[in-house]
Amino acid sequence: xxxxxxxxxxxxxxxxxxxxxxxxxxxxxxxxxxxxxxxxxxxxxxxxxxxxxxxxxxxxxxxxxxxxxxxxxxxxxxxxxxxxxx
Numbered sequence: 001x002x003x004x005x006x007x008x009x010x011x012x013x014x015x016x017x018x019x020x021x022x023x024x025x026x027x028x029x030x031x032x033x034x035x036x037x038x039x040x041x042x043x044x045x046x047x048x049x050x051x052x053x054x055x056x057x058x059x060x061x062x063x064x065x066x067x068x069x070x071x072x073x074x075x076x077x078x079x080x081x082x083x084x085x086x
Contacts, residue, residue, distance in 0.1 A: 001068055001070065001075070002065060002068045005065060005068050005075065005077055006065060008027065009063055009065070009077075011027070012024060012027050012028075013058075013061040013063065015027070016051070016058050016061060017058055017059075017060075017061060019051075021048055021051050021052055024048075024051075025044065025048055028044050029044075029074070030044060031043075031044075032044040032047070034047050056085065057085055058083050058084070058085060059083075059084045059085060060083060060084040061081070061082070061083050062081075062082040062083070063079055063080065063081050063082065064079050064080045064082075065077060065078075065079040066078045066079040066080065067079075
């Protein structure tokens with residue numbers, strides 16, 4: 001399962017890098033909550049708004065999956081996310 005999650009994450013990050021935000025959103029659950037390293041939390045809508053406004057402009061993305069936890073109805077992934085922005 002970890003390999004499949006890694007492949008999906010690679011695709012998701014590719015969409016972010018290429019500013020394909022509709023495709024990115026289609027891969028995300030509507031209840032997504034993203035916690036930034038600053039502690040700020042975005043839901044999917046607010047994160048997409050910030051992406052589209054140019055607040056986040058990723059040039060390079062790397063990630064390291066820590067844990068993949070099968071919760072039966074969904075999979076929870078923890079890990080580290082590294083990015084380079086302009």
